[in-house]
Amino acid sequence: MVHAMKNSKLRIGLIGAGRWARMAHIHGWLRDPRCELVVLCDTKLDVARQAASEYGVSEFSDNWQNVTGRRDLDIIDICTPSQTHYQISKASIENGKHVLCEKPIAYDYTDTSYLANMARQKGLKTKLGFTFRYTPAMRYAKHLISSGFIGEPYIFNGYEQNSQFLDPNTPLRTSQVKTEKPGLNVSSLEGYGAPIIDISNWWMNTPYTAVIGTMRNFVPERAIRGLSGYHKVNIDDASIFMAEYQNGGIGSIQTSYVTIGNFPGVEARIYGKEGAIIVRTVLEFGIPEIIRTASPNKVEFKQIEIPPQFYPPDYVLGENMNHTWLSNLVSNFVDEIEVPTEKNEGNFEDGARVQEIINAVELSFEQRRWVNLPLPTKLECA
Ligand SMILES: NC(=O)c1ccc[n+]([C@@H]2O[C@H](COP(=O)([O-])OP(=O)(O)OC[C@H]3O[C@@H](n4cnc5c(N)ncnc54)[C@H](O)[C@@H]3O)[C@@H](O)[C@H]2O)c1
DSSP states (O other): OOSSSOOOOOEEEEESHHHHHIIIIIIHHOOOOOOOEEEEEOOOHHHHHHHHHHTTTTTTEOOOOHHHHHHHHSSSEOOOOGGGGGHHHHHHTTTTTTEEEOOOSSSHHHHHHHHHHHHHHTTOOEEEGGGGSHHHHHHHHHHHHHTTTTOOOEEEEOOOOOOOTSSSSSSSSHHHHHHSSSSSSSOOOHHHHHHHHHHHHHOSSSOEEEEEEEOSSSSSEBTTTOSSSOOOOOOSSEEEEEETTSOOOEHHHHHEEEEEEESSSSEEEESSOOOEEEEEEEEEEBBBOOOEEEEEEEEEEOOOOGGGGGGGGTTOOTHHHHHHHHHHHHHHHHHHHSSSOOOOOOOOOHHHHHHHHHHHHHHHHHTOOOESSSOOSSOOOO
């Protein structure tokens, strides 16, 4: 890998210095000794300035076009609202940058695929903010699956419980409020379903061949960030779907804004011929995640220790879980960029596959039928 600046660290420009960037992304970059976070950019200059001063980043900007066009940066990290991801990612790739972008890249999977191809042709690495792939328990589970612990995978069950939006006074972000369709618009399935669908792809390691799903709205009027009063919000605040996989396996996924339980609320279960694994990434009584396993001879699920290699090298017990997970994500991305390798997990292509499944579940609900995957592709992309 030739760095933008000779004999230097990888240089990063981060775009969108809001809540999630401060809670998670910035900490990942600051922690990795192979990286230098060079510039923070936000359309609100004060936000960029304040974050730069708080985290000791030398430069700030309010112009993402200038940042993506800089020749002295290697990686662009995009933490802006979802509607802007496609445009900023496209410009970054066109300018020869590796890109980490929050999900989703686009609401239509073919647009995400288009950028994945563009990056691949240019020899650039991409990564989605699929945070839950990088939790120590999820990574250890994947390691066990790859080592043959469960044998042939039969069944995947995924849950995304999250009750923060049970209360209509908790404001939705504008990106969560879609209104294009007269019927239900996809929201929880996309925002909260994406991570667990990604885990299902990653763990089952076989393509989805068909889905059938349903969606509901339980809270018809809600507060929206930046607006006063309540608004009719015709979105899915819960969805459930069933899946069939190419290896003959089957699965189910539930995603929701209104199911009681603590955040982040991700639970993944996989059952195979030789063993079964449950990971709960749910902050409960101070513990952010647990992994439990069982086998045909020991059918009582038992909690197991996560080995230290699945944590950041300088991990401190009890540290903020978002810092741990983003540190793992950043470290994995830097490995993929620094070492000459084809490896690039959780990339835009994986993002396109997740979005395609979401689009298929939406179609299944609208047409009340099973929908086969892959979906027919659009001929032209933006
Ligand atoms: N992976 C996860 O677990 C996870 C968790 C939370 C949020 N997210 C995602 O992260 C993204 C950001 O969410 P957030 O909660 O931080 O939102 P936020 O509104 O707090 O922050 C977004 C920031 O981007 C800035 N911005 C908007 N357009 C811009 C542009 N064109 N150029 C530069 N700056 C721009 C805004 O001024 C704001 O400061 C969203 O896509 C969200 O879905 C992911």
